[in-house]
Every structure is written in C-alpha cells, then in structure tokens.
Amino acid sequence: MSHPDDAALSEYAQGDLSGEGLRAIEGHLASCDACRGLVARLLQVLEPSRAHGPHKGLVVGRYVVLDAVGAGALGEVFSAHDSTLERTVALKWLYPSVGGVDRDTLRARLLAEARTLAKVQHPNVVAVHDVLAHEGADVIVMELVQRARSLRQLAETRGPWMTTVARFIAAARGLAAAHQAGVIHRDFKPDNVLLDGAGRVVVVDFGLARAADVVASPTSPASKRSALSGTPAYLAPERWQGRAADEASDQFSFCVALFECLAGRLPFAARELQERQAEVRAGPPSLASTGVSRRVEAALRRGLSFEPAARWPSMGGLADELELALSAPRRQQHRLLGVGVLLAAVGLFTLTASRSRARCDDADAPVRALWTKPRADAVRVALLGTRHPAAEALAPKVEAALTRYADALAEGRTRACRATAFEGDSDALLTLRHACTSRRASDFDALVKGLEAADGKTVERAVLAIESLPPAADCFEPASLTAVEPMPGGPARLAVEAVIPRVSAVRAMRQLGKVKDSVALAEAVTDEARRAGWRPLTSDVLLEWGAGLERLSRYDEARERLVEGLTLAVAASDARQGFAAAVALAYLDGVDRQKPEAGATWVTVGHALGEPAKVRGTAEAVRLGNVEAVMAMRAGKAADAATLLTALEAQLTSAGGLRTINGARLLTNLSAAQRESGRAAEGVATAKRSLELMESLLSPNHPDVASAVNNLGSALADLGRLDEAEPYFRRSIALREALFGPEALALATPHYNLGELALRRGDGKTALEEYGRSRALVEQARGPDEDDVWDSKMGEGLALGLLGRHAESLTLLEAVWPQLVARKLPAWNLAQAKLGLAASLRALGKEPARVAQLLREVLALEGPRHAEQRARAQALLTER
Amino acid sequence: MxxxxxxxxxxxxxxxxxxxxxxxxxxxxxxxxxxxxxxxxxxxxxxxxxxxxxxxxxxxxxxxxxxxxxxxxxxxxxxxxxxxxxxxxxxxxxxxxxxxxxxxxxxxxxxxxxxxxxxxxxxxxxxxxxxxGPMRDADDEALAKLPAAVDLERQLARTGQRHLFATAFRASLAALEPRERALLKLNLVDGASIDALAPLYQVSRATVARWLSSARQALQQGTLARLSKDTRLEGDDLHGLMASLESGFDVSLRRFVEEAAGPDE
Structure with a gap:
C-alpha cells in the first residue's frame, strides 16, 4: 500500500480535497491507522483552509445565509434571506465532494433535475428558484416550506382516512407534474411530503437519492445497506434488482407510503431479496379493518403490482382514481356518522383548537404578500402622480378599498384552513377554496399592477374596478365550488395556472379603462385558455373579451364571444359564470342593440341560471335588474321598472351592498324610472341619495359625481323646481370643465339641460344658446350624425319657435323629425317635438291637417306627466 | 490546466x-x-x-x-x-x-x-x-482476537459463540463506505472531535454528527443482522442478544473500534 504524501494529507486536513483525490485518501485512511493518526494530529494544529462552507451571515449572490435547517444525503439545507425579493428561502448546499464512484454523475444529474424542477411550478412541488455556484459548491435555491409537518408526523396522530387520502392525492398531483417535466423523485416516502402552515401539501427532496441508486448493486442492496438507509421499505421490487428509478417505481413508493399512513404499518416487511420479491408478488395485506373504501384499496393494490406495467399508467391516473374513490363514498360515510362521532369531533375540537389555530396562522401569507406597505405606497404615488384633480381625494379611498379586499382574501384563506384543520372539511375542499382565492388574488394582483401604472383614466375608474373584483367570500361556499368542472390535474393544471394571471390582466385592463389593450390581449389569452383546456377559465376570458368589445361598440363580435362564454360556462356547470354571461348578453341585446325580445330571452336565461337565493344582492343580479328596468322604461313601462328597481334596492341593502358604486347607479336608474312614471318627488329624493352616495364613495370632483349632480338637477326640473335645478346643472358643468376642459363632450348634457330649463321658462334666447353649445360639443367630438345632435337641434328648433323665428324653427324641426321618429324617443320628448312642430306649422299657416293630427296624438297621451303637454295641445287646437 | x-x-x-x-x-x-x-x-x-x-x-x-x-x-x-x-x-x-x-x-x-x-x-x-516507528498497514485481523463487549459477550459466551460477534462486527465494519470507516475511526479512536472533522468536508458539525451516527447505526444493524443469521440463538436468547446489542452498542462500539484499530498486542 502506498501512503499519501505530505501535501495530500495536509490538503485533506485543511478541507481542500474533493473528488477523486478525496476518495483515494478516504479509502486509505479507512484502513491505514498510521496515516489516520497523523491526520488526527494535523487536525489539532492546522486551521481549516478557508471558511468556504456555508455559515451564518455568508453572502451568496443576493442571499444571506441564516440557519442550518437540515441535511440530506448529498447536501445541507440552510435558511437564507433573499435580499432582492425580501423573502426567506432555503439553500440546498450540495457537498462539493461526496465519496463513491459515481457521485459526480449523481451530482450532475441532481443539478440538471433542479434546473428542470425550477420550471415546474406546481403548488404541490417544492419550488426551485435558482441554481448557483459558490466557490466550487453548487447551491440550489428553493422555497422554504414554513411550519411544515411531514405526512409521517401527521400519520402518527391518525385522522380520518379520507383526510390522509386527500393529502396524498395532492402529493400525487405534485409527483405527476414532476414526472411530466422528466424528474423522478426516487425517494418518495411520508417523510418527504410536507403539510405547510397554510395547509398546502408539498413534495420535497426530489432526486435526493442515495448513491446506491446510481451504483445499484446487481444482487442485493438490502443485505448490504438496508438498515442504514431505511428507504428500501418504499423501494419498488425492480429497484431491489438494481433497475434505475422511473415513474413506475415512484408510483410504487407512493403506494407503499399511502398504505403505511392508512394502515399504520408497511405493506411489505421482508428484508431479504427473495422473501421480499415473493411478498410483493403476493400483494399487500387487506385494509379491510381500517375502514378504507374498497376502491381506494383497489387503487393501491394496482399501484403495488410487482410488474411495473401492471401499475397505473401514470401518477395522474392514480390521482384521478383516488379522487373519484374519495368522492364516491363520502356521502355514504357522512350518513353513517352518528351523534357519537359528532361529540367526539367536538371533543377533538377543544383539545386541538389552540394548536390548529396556530397552524393556520400563516395560511394567509400568500395574500398578505400581495398587499404590502411598499405596494400601497407605490399605488398612492402612482395615483397622485397622475395629477388628476380627483386623485388626492381618491387615493386614500382606493387604498382602503384594496386593503378591505386583501383582508377579505386573507380571512378567506385562514377560514378555509381552519375549516379543514379542525372543523372536518375535506382537504379536497381546502384545495378548491385555495384555488378559488388564488384566482381572486391573481385578479387583485393584476388590478394593483394596473394601479401602480395609473393614468387619469385609471384614477377615475379605480374605485369601481376594486368594487368589481369578484367577491372573496364566494370562495368559501362549498356547493358552488364543487359543482364546477374541476381544474385538470397533472401537467394540464400547470397550463391552467399559467393562464389565470393572464385572464386577470385582461380583466384589470378593462376595468381600469384600457379597453382596447384589454381586447387585444383577450384574443391571445383566449387561445391560451383554450389550449389549457379548463372550460370555466376559457369562459371567463371570453366574457371579458365580450365585455371589452361591447364597450368598443363592436356588438356583433361581442355577442359571439359572450354566447360562446355562456355555452362553455353551462357545459362546465359554472352557474355563476353562466349567469354573468346571460346578464351581459341581456344588456347587449336588450339595451345596446335595442332588441327587447332578444334581451328578454337572455333575462329569462339569466334567471334560469342564477338560482335566486345565490345571486340575490350580487352585482350581477343588480345588473340584470338594471337591464330589465331599462328595457321596461324603453317599452314605456316606467312604473314596472321602478317597482323592479325598488325590489333590487331592498335586496342589495339586505346583502350589505347598497353603499357601492353599483348601488349608487341603481339609485340613479330608480330615480329616472320614478320620474318617468310620474313620481317626480320620489325621483328627486332618490337622485339626492344617489348623489350623496357617490360623493361619499368617490371624491366631490369625480366624473360620476358630476353625473349624479346633473341627474339631480334633471329630477328637480321634472318636478318643475326649475330654480333649484339650475345650480346643479351649473355645478355639473363646472366639475366637468375642471376635469375635462372647456371643450369636453361631457359638458354637452348639462348644457342641453340648461337649454331645456330655459325653454320651460320661456327664455328662448338662453335656450337657443345652451342647445347650440351642447350641439357644437357633440358635433366636434363625434360628428353631426348623432342622436344627441338631433336632440339639440330639436331644442334649438323649439327655442326658435319661442323666439317667433318660425321659418327657421320649422326647417330645423323638419330636418330632425325623421330621426326623432325612428329613434323611438321617450313619449314626453316626442310630444315636445310634436308640439313645437305643430306650433311652427300653425304660425306659418302650413299643413293644417298634419297640425291637427300631431296635436291629437299629444292629446291622446295619458298620465299626469303629460298633463302640461295635453293642455298646450288643447290650447293650440282651440286657438284655431 | x-x-x-x-x-x-x-x-x-x-x-x-x-x-x-x-x-x-x-x-x-x-x-x-x-x-x-x-x-x-x-x-x-x-x-x-x-x-x-x-x-x-x-x-x-x-x-x-x-x-x-x-x-x-x-x-x-x-x-x-x-x-x-x-x-x-x-x-x-x-x-x-x-x-x-x-x-x-x-x-x-x-x-x-x-x-x-x-x-x-x-x-x-x-x-x-x-x-x-515505521509506518505499517493496518491489520483488521486484530479484531478477531478481541474480547466481546460486556453483556453481549456474556450472552454469547453462554452458548459458546463469543467469536461470532467479532466476526460479524468486522464484516459490518468492512461493509461501511470508506468515508464512514475513516470518520468513525478518526472520531472514536483518534479522538478527532466533530468540530475538527466538519471542516474536512466543508460541512457543518451537525452534518458530521449525522454521518457518524448513521455510520454507527449501519454498523450496529449490520452486526445485528449477521449475528441473528449466524448464531444458533433462538427465542429469548436472540431477543436478549438484540436488546443488549441495541442498548449497549455505543459503549461496546467505541471499545471495539478502538481495539480494532489499536496497535498489535
């Protein structure tokens, strides 16, 4: 035997050796007492070369090492602070040198797998963030699973078998995702599956296989090292024979682990190769005494088949089967549970309450991370940076609303965690609830991103956009969650999860007024969603796309998307989404396209889809009511509209949703309906409430407030309180001028209203000016061929008549007449036009028959609202 | 390069x-x-x-x-x-x-x-x-001559199988990976502390401690497995052997490793 030279021993004693050199000297020291004695002495007098190993405070790239948290076969794990993203991560430090012939190969493979795993983003797979090299050592940066307990630890306090199976299903999904990416776990066992503080199941220690896996003994690894590694208990029979690990052997290990956690013992106990093989061939012992359903047991038996080919084709297949097995017996099981079990459950509750609460403390962490102080600051700075006049008043309201929503999401996660942790809700339900809040969180995140890049338009739409986020509380309701087509498992889930934030971006853009961007993105995202293949999500983005197209007045395209969205929602049993689609279609057909029959059909579809109890008081229900009301008003049934909207108001109030923009808009419509149905005084009161609500929710100088101010003026004018009305119109003009400048289209309406006011006061000159101003603004902004232009021209015509300029009046009124008739103007306005036309014709002595006809038509109008008009018609008739 | x-x-x-x-x-x-x-x-x-x-x-x-x-x-x-x-x-x-x-x-x-x-x-x-004196190669055969550990020895001596422990132990020691053997001996025989060993591998002391304990466990389990296979002990005797092995192993381990690695006697 040749002894290592002084240099080699000195290098070893300073920790400077690696690879082949290290293995050679270890082999020598294992048997040479003299050299080992020398090394022992050197250890007393030599300093270790450098502190190249990881230690507290060591800076590795952007990470600062904190504490050692554990060690695997090939490396140590440290917690570390990620100074860029301000989070705690785990650093897996691969030993620079590990003895054994093929360890270098193994290390190379581990690194390759880590890089692959980094691409696998799956909630049930520990996240790999990065792979770094630090002074010759390889470092894998991973998610630090917080407050974790392994399924091994959890199995010791045996819970209901269904809970165990549900957790393993989640682990199976994670394993399936890794397999799909080409990563084999190699060491699956209950110790390597963690349940974190938030109730998430995470599979860890991928690829941390032992050297024995690579240098697989051709004969019997069991006789050599079984006692040391402990893992052979989970090894598939083919691996005992030296075959490499693959998906099928992972599946076998998975089934051993699940069997163990269900039965409290391993399915196979033999330690010798021959015996073990015979045992596996004979199959696992029965689980009958454990109460586990036969279907679960059958699924396990198949996974524990001796022949790999006889097992499930994939982990995903096994997970699907377990899921089905779990959903099948559940109801039966519940029916069997008697009072005794309930009492026992209560006792358990008391015992474990404090511990379980603590366990759910972190459940809301993912949401909390989305809404932090720096982010709130960023939003505020962005809003103020727009220099929008309303920004200063709105910024705190936006922040408060975002905080409320984030709180609701966080509360939802904690509540879901607790419900499963000790109120007996299943893990499957927890997964659904978390998936739902994750989608909400994605919407929230996208909206905050939009606000962080705010412009003036964003400022105005911010409060409504936050209000329009889907309610966080929905995510707790089991019935609506379980009914919907489940998100696919396996690799398909990854695709779905990748599309979710994209859909959120589409939604946020539209909500914040970037409609064109939203529509442009929606097209691409719809394709992505189709490929991902989860219909509720495809339906979601189609509805967004349709809504965007509707806002751009591209009605035909909008309709196409909405109909497809509705179809998909119904196919996927997503009633909520289907309801939203029907509402959007009702609005599109009934209001935008003015096709009341089609609109009414969609309203019926909506009512059929939205079970009244569930949609009562929701934003969509209000929207549907609004659509119905608008259509009723168009059909001249203002009283019906008022009744409908009053009922909706009551619903919204009892659901706590009246103090919202949505609620204020409902009041606006109610006010209009009340006025239209002759209840002008109520109309004024309602308009006042709407204005007050808008002012408190938004800022005094918000555009929506300017509208509400204008509406209150109109209500007062309707009531004949012209002097009270005028200041409101003027205030509306002032607000809009400040917001949009003196040439803005938004000024057209209050100017028009001032024209009306003047006309009713008999002030033809002012009326002519105000109508003219209104018309000019519309023409300038949108061209001459616009309804609002016709309306103003009609006003100008009437004003000219008042001023005695009958020829000019007649020319104008005749010019707009066909447009007015074609447009199905409200009866009152049309009557005004008829009166004006009749008066001018009469003054010029033209077409007496037509004059008589026009006046008779006005006289035929019923109701108190037309009393004044009837009187005027009568007067014109009798003047004769 | x-x-x-x-x-x-x-x-x-x-x-x-x-x-x-x-x-x-x-x-x-x-x-x-x-x-x-x-x-x-x-x-x-x-x-x-x-x-x-x-x-x-x-x-x-x-x-x-x-x-x-x-x-x-x-x-x-x-x-x-x-x-x-x-x-x-x-x-x-x-x-x-x-x-x-x-x-x-x-x-x-x-x-x-x-x-x-x-x-x-x-x-x-x-x-x-x-x-x-001059360097020499280690001689693990020394193990064969070593007395068995406390209780264990008594158990085995009763059945005249004392030697089996040394054999099983030696075989298990040999089955360890070189690193585990080297570290176990550096720690137990040469008295190198965990703190001194950690820098050799640029790992924390906790990791070295874990390596050592897993090596010790492997040695224990390996010895146990071999003994239960090789001895003719049955029933209570075998249980007694296992119990003593599990409880007293760390004590005997140190002695055995030390003696296995010590100079010739």
Missing part, C-alpha cells in the same frame, strides 16, 4: 502582498506547470514561496525562517513534543524539505491549502514516525 500569463501575474502579486516578494514570473510559470494541475485562480500564493525557496532566493529563505518555522514549532509544541524534540524535528524538516535532493520535496506542494500547513505536515509526520 496551464496558467495564463495574467493569471501568473495575479498569483505573483498575491505572493508579494502576502510575503513581500515573489518568485520571478518566468520561473513561476515553469514551477506551476510542473507541480500542480489545480485551477490557477485557486492557487495559494504559497506556491510562489515554494518556487522561490527552490530557487534559493535569499528573501525566501529568510521568510521561511521568520514566518514558517515559528508556526511549525508551535504546532509541534501543541502536540506535546518537548523542546529538544521540537528542535530536532524542525531541523529534520529543514533538511528533508530544503536540502535533500536539492529541495525536490518542495515540488510536492501543489498550491492547494496553505504552504505552512504542508510544512507542518512534514514535521508532524517526522514526529509521529519517531513515536511510532
């Missing part, structure tokens, strides 16, 4: 910063090429000192005396050598390193780790050799 000129310039600069001088870059180039295949960037500047010593640069010899020799003396003293022995071994080291064969042994230093550590190793080896 041969060093580039800029890499050598850097190395020389490091040496000047550390020692106040360097070997001529031309000489250093040839020296590095000859003595090491390590990555140039990771070379210790001590390699320039070795080069300068080989070429008998006066400032190198002075540096050796002022900087290296005192540390060698301190190391030998720490290991318990008396003053005359220290002088003797320092002189022996000087001769072996600088004089014999015109300083050929300087070439053994590969620039990995500190040059002083290399020199100390040479001196400590001389000290060790002097204490223990």
């Amino acid at each position: 041969s060093a580039t000129r800029p890499e050598l310039e850097v190395l020389a600069a490091k040496a000047r910063a550390t020692f106040g001088f360097s070997c001529d870059v031309g000489l250093l180039e040839a020296w590095v090429r000859e003595v090491t295949s390590a990555e140039p960037a990771r070379l210790d500047p001590g390699v320039a000192l070795a080069c300068a010593l080989f070429h008998r640069q006066p400032e190198a010899l002075a540096c050796f005396e002022e900087r290296v020799v005192p540390r060698v003396r301190a190391a030998l003293q720490k290991l318990g050598a008396a003053a005359p022995a220290v002088d003797e071994h320092v002189q022996g080291m000087r001769t072996r390193l600088l004089a014999d064969d015109h300083g050929a042994r300087l070439r053994h230093y590969r620039g990995v780790g500190a040059f002083e550590a290399f020199v100390i190793t040479t001196a400590v080896r001389a000290l060790t050799d002097a204490h223990r």
Whole structure:
C-alpha cells in the first residue's frame, strides 16, 4: 500500500480535497491507522483552509445565509434571506465532494433535475428558484416550506382516512407534474411530503437519492445497506434488482407510503431479496379493518403490482382514481356518522383548537404578500402622480378599498384552513377554496399592477374596478365550488395556472379603462385558455373579451364571444359564470342593440341560471335588474321598472351592498324610472341619495359625481323646481370643465339641460344658446350624425319657435323629425317635438291637417306627466 | 490546466502582498506547470514561496525562517513534543524539505491549502514516525482476537459463540463506505472531535454528527443482522442478544473500534 504524501494529507486536513483525490485518501485512511493518526494530529494544529462552507451571515449572490435547517444525503439545507425579493428561502448546499464512484454523475444529474424542477411550478412541488455556484459548491435555491409537518408526523396522530387520502392525492398531483417535466423523485416516502402552515401539501427532496441508486448493486442492496438507509421499505421490487428509478417505481413508493399512513404499518416487511420479491408478488395485506373504501384499496393494490406495467399508467391516473374513490363514498360515510362521532369531533375540537389555530396562522401569507406597505405606497404615488384633480381625494379611498379586499382574501384563506384543520372539511375542499382565492388574488394582483401604472383614466375608474373584483367570500361556499368542472390535474393544471394571471390582466385592463389593450390581449389569452383546456377559465376570458368589445361598440363580435362564454360556462356547470354571461348578453341585446325580445330571452336565461337565493344582492343580479328596468322604461313601462328597481334596492341593502358604486347607479336608474312614471318627488329624493352616495364613495370632483349632480338637477326640473335645478346643472358643468376642459363632450348634457330649463321658462334666447353649445360639443367630438345632435337641434328648433323665428324653427324641426321618429324617443320628448312642430306649422299657416293630427296624438297621451303637454295641445287646437 | 500569463501575474502579486516578494514570473510559470494541475485562480500564493525557496532566493529563505518555522514549532509544541524534540524535528524538516535532493520535496506542494500547513505536515509526520516507528498497514485481523463487549459477550459466551460477534462486527465494519470507516475511526479512536472533522468536508458539525451516527447505526444493524443469521440463538436468547446489542452498542462500539484499530498486542 502506498501512503499519501505530505501535501495530500495536509490538503485533506485543511478541507481542500474533493473528488477523486478525496476518495483515494478516504479509502486509505479507512484502513491505514498510521496515516489516520497523523491526520488526527494535523487536525489539532492546522486551521481549516478557508471558511468556504456555508455559515451564518455568508453572502451568496443576493442571499444571506441564516440557519442550518437540515441535511440530506448529498447536501445541507440552510435558511437564507433573499435580499432582492425580501423573502426567506432555503439553500440546498450540495457537498462539493461526496465519496463513491459515481457521485459526480449523481451530482450532475441532481443539478440538471433542479434546473428542470425550477420550471415546474406546481403548488404541490417544492419550488426551485435558482441554481448557483459558490466557490466550487453548487447551491440550489428553493422555497422554504414554513411550519411544515411531514405526512409521517401527521400519520402518527391518525385522522380520518379520507383526510390522509386527500393529502396524498395532492402529493400525487405534485409527483405527476414532476414526472411530466422528466424528474423522478426516487425517494418518495411520508417523510418527504410536507403539510405547510397554510395547509398546502408539498413534495420535497426530489432526486435526493442515495448513491446506491446510481451504483445499484446487481444482487442485493438490502443485505448490504438496508438498515442504514431505511428507504428500501418504499423501494419498488425492480429497484431491489438494481433497475434505475422511473415513474413506475415512484408510483410504487407512493403506494407503499399511502398504505403505511392508512394502515399504520408497511405493506411489505421482508428484508431479504427473495422473501421480499415473493411478498410483493403476493400483494399487500387487506385494509379491510381500517375502514378504507374498497376502491381506494383497489387503487393501491394496482399501484403495488410487482410488474411495473401492471401499475397505473401514470401518477395522474392514480390521482384521478383516488379522487373519484374519495368522492364516491363520502356521502355514504357522512350518513353513517352518528351523534357519537359528532361529540367526539367536538371533543377533538377543544383539545386541538389552540394548536390548529396556530397552524393556520400563516395560511394567509400568500395574500398578505400581495398587499404590502411598499405596494400601497407605490399605488398612492402612482395615483397622485397622475395629477388628476380627483386623485388626492381618491387615493386614500382606493387604498382602503384594496386593503378591505386583501383582508377579505386573507380571512378567506385562514377560514378555509381552519375549516379543514379542525372543523372536518375535506382537504379536497381546502384545495378548491385555495384555488378559488388564488384566482381572486391573481385578479387583485393584476388590478394593483394596473394601479401602480395609473393614468387619469385609471384614477377615475379605480374605485369601481376594486368594487368589481369578484367577491372573496364566494370562495368559501362549498356547493358552488364543487359543482364546477374541476381544474385538470397533472401537467394540464400547470397550463391552467399559467393562464389565470393572464385572464386577470385582461380583466384589470378593462376595468381600469384600457379597453382596447384589454381586447387585444383577450384574443391571445383566449387561445391560451383554450389550449389549457379548463372550460370555466376559457369562459371567463371570453366574457371579458365580450365585455371589452361591447364597450368598443363592436356588438356583433361581442355577442359571439359572450354566447360562446355562456355555452362553455353551462357545459362546465359554472352557474355563476353562466349567469354573468346571460346578464351581459341581456344588456347587449336588450339595451345596446335595442332588441327587447332578444334581451328578454337572455333575462329569462339569466334567471334560469342564477338560482335566486345565490345571486340575490350580487352585482350581477343588480345588473340584470338594471337591464330589465331599462328595457321596461324603453317599452314605456316606467312604473314596472321602478317597482323592479325598488325590489333590487331592498335586496342589495339586505346583502350589505347598497353603499357601492353599483348601488349608487341603481339609485340613479330608480330615480329616472320614478320620474318617468310620474313620481317626480320620489325621483328627486332618490337622485339626492344617489348623489350623496357617490360623493361619499368617490371624491366631490369625480366624473360620476358630476353625473349624479346633473341627474339631480334633471329630477328637480321634472318636478318643475326649475330654480333649484339650475345650480346643479351649473355645478355639473363646472366639475366637468375642471376635469375635462372647456371643450369636453361631457359638458354637452348639462348644457342641453340648461337649454331645456330655459325653454320651460320661456327664455328662448338662453335656450337657443345652451342647445347650440351642447350641439357644437357633440358635433366636434363625434360628428353631426348623432342622436344627441338631433336632440339639440330639436331644442334649438323649439327655442326658435319661442323666439317667433318660425321659418327657421320649422326647417330645423323638419330636418330632425325623421330621426326623432325612428329613434323611438321617450313619449314626453316626442310630444315636445310634436308640439313645437305643430306650433311652427300653425304660425306659418302650413299643413293644417298634419297640425291637427300631431296635436291629437299629444292629446291622446295619458298620465299626469303629460298633463302640461295635453293642455298646450288643447290650447293650440282651440286657438284655431 | 496551464496558467495564463495574467493569471501568473495575479498569483505573483498575491505572493508579494502576502510575503513581500515573489518568485520571478518566468520561473513561476515553469514551477506551476510542473507541480500542480489545480485551477490557477485557486492557487495559494504559497506556491510562489515554494518556487522561490527552490530557487534559493535569499528573501525566501529568510521568510521561511521568520514566518514558517515559528508556526511549525508551535504546532509541534501543541502536540506535546518537548523542546529538544521540537528542535530536532524542525531541523529534520529543514533538511528533508530544503536540502535533500536539492529541495525536490518542495515540488510536492501543489498550491492547494496553505504552504505552512504542508510544512507542518512534514514535521508532524517526522514526529509521529519517531513515536511510532515505521509506518505499517493496518491489520483488521486484530479484531478477531478481541474480547466481546460486556453483556453481549456474556450472552454469547453462554452458548459458546463469543467469536461470532467479532466476526460479524468486522464484516459490518468492512461493509461501511470508506468515508464512514475513516470518520468513525478518526472520531472514536483518534479522538478527532466533530468540530475538527466538519471542516474536512466543508460541512457543518451537525452534518458530521449525522454521518457518524448513521455510520454507527449501519454498523450496529449490520452486526445485528449477521449475528441473528449466524448464531444458533433462538427465542429469548436472540431477543436478549438484540436488546443488549441495541442498548449497549455505543459503549461496546467505541471499545471495539478502538481495539480494532489499536496497535498489535
């Protein structure tokens, strides 16, 4: 035997050796007492070369090492602070040198797998963030699973078998995702599956296989090292024979682990190769005494088949089967549970309450991370940076609303965690609830991103956009969650999860007024969603796309998307989404396209889809009511509209949703309906409430407030309180001028209203000016061929008549007449036009028959609202 | 990997910063090429000192005396050598390193780790050799002659199978990986602490502790497995054997490993 030279021993004693050199000297020291004695002495007098190993405070790239948290076969794990993203991560430090012939190969493979795993983003797979090299050592940066307990630890306090199976299903999904990416776990066992503080199941220690896996003994690894590694208990029979690990052997290990956690013992106990093989061939012992359903047991038996080919084709297949097995017996099981079990459950509750609460403390962490102080600051700075006049008043309201929503999401996660942790809700339900809040969180995140890049338009739409986020509380309701087509498992889930934030971006853009961007993105995202293949999500983005197209007045395209969205929602049993689609279609057909029959059909579809109890008081229900009301008003049934909207108001109030923009808009419509149905005084009161609500929710100088101010003026004018009305119109003009400048289209309406006011006061000159101003603004902004232009021209015509300029009046009124008739103007306005036309014709002595006809038509109008008009018609008739 | 000129310039600069001088870059180039295949960037500047010593640069010899020799003396003293022995071994080291064969042994230093550590190793080896006589290969056969551990021995002696323990133990020891054997012996026989062992592998002490405990466990389980197979013990006897093995193993382990590794008797 040749002894290592002084240099080699000195290098070893300073920790400077690696690879082949290290293995050679270890082999020598294992048997040479003299050299080992020398090394022992050197250890007393030599300093270790450098502190190249990881230690507290060591800076590795952007990470600062904190504490050692554990060690695997090939490396140590440290917690570390990620100074860029301000989070705690785990650093897996691969030993620079590990003895054994093929360890270098193994290390190379581990690194390759880590890089692959980094691409696998799956909630049930520990996240790999990065792979770094630090002074010759390889470092894998991973998610630090917080407050974790392994399924091994959890199995010791045996819970209901269904809970165990549900957790393993989640682990199976994670394993399936890794397999799909080409990563084999190699060491699956209950110790390597963690349940974190938030109730998430995470599979860890991928690829941390032992050297024995690579240098697989051709004969019997069991006789050599079984006692040391402990893992052979989970090894598939083919691996005992030296075959490499693959998906099928992972599946076998998975089934051993699940069997163990269900039965409290391993399915196979033999330690010798021959015996073990015979045992596996004979199959696992029965689980009958454990109460586990036969279907679960059958699924396990198949996974524990001796022949790999006889097992499930994939982990995903096994997970699907377990899921089905779990959903099948559940109801039966519940029916069997008697009072005794309930009492026992209560006792358990008391015992474990404090511990379980603590366990759910972190459940809301993912949401909390989305809404932090720096982010709130960023939003505020962005809003103020727009220099929008309303920004200063709105910024705190936006922040408060975002905080409320984030709180609701966080509360939802904690509540879901607790419900499963000790109120007996299943893990499957927890997964659904978390998936739902994750989608909400994605919407929230996208909206905050939009606000962080705010412009003036964003400022105005911010409060409504936050209000329009889907309610966080929905995510707790089991019935609506379980009914919907489940998100696919396996690799398909990854695709779905990748599309979710994209859909959120589409939604946020539209909500914040970037409609064109939203529509442009929606097209691409719809394709992505189709490929991902989860219909509720495809339906979601189609509805967004349709809504965007509707806002751009591209009605035909909008309709196409909405109909497809509705179809998909119904196919996927997503009633909520289907309801939203029907509402959007009702609005599109009934209001935008003015096709009341089609609109009414969609309203019926909506009512059929939205079970009244569930949609009562929701934003969509209000929207549907609004659509119905608008259509009723168009059909001249203002009283019906008022009744409908009053009922909706009551619903919204009892659901706590009246103090919202949505609620204020409902009041606006109610006010209009009340006025239209002759209840002008109520109309004024309602308009006042709407204005007050808008002012408190938004800022005094918000555009929506300017509208509400204008509406209150109109209500007062309707009531004949012209002097009270005028200041409101003027205030509306002032607000809009400040917001949009003196040439803005938004000024057209209050100017028009001032024209009306003047006309009713008999002030033809002012009326002519105000109508003219209104018309000019519309023409300038949108061209001459616009309804609002016709309306103003009609006003100008009437004003000219008042001023005695009958020829000019007649020319104008005749010019707009066909447009007015074609447009199905409200009866009152049309009557005004008829009166004006009749008066001018009469003054010029033209077409007496037509004059008589026009006046008779006005006289035929019923109701108190037309009393004044009837009187005027009568007067014109009798003047004769 | 041969060093580039800029890499050598850097190395020389490091040496000047550390020692106040360097070997001529031309000489250093040839020296590095000859003595090491390590990555140039990771070379210790001590390699320039070795080069300068080989070429008998006066400032190198002075540096050796002022900087290296005192540390060698301190190391030998720490290991318990008396003053005359220290002088003797320092002189022996000087001769072996600088004089014999015109300083050929300087070439053994590969620039990995500190040059002083290399020199100390040479001196400590001389000290060790002097204490223990010529180096010899280990003889694990010594195990066969060892008495068995406390309870275990009694159990086995009753059935006349005492020797089986030594056999099983030796076989299990041999089945360990070289690292596990080396560490177990360094720790149990040579008394190297976990803190001293951790830097060898650039790992934390917790990891070394875990390695040791897993090696110990493997040894225990292996011995147990072999014994239960080889002995004719049955029923209560076998249970008793297992129980004693599990409870008293750590005590007996230390004794066995120590004795297995000890000098011939």
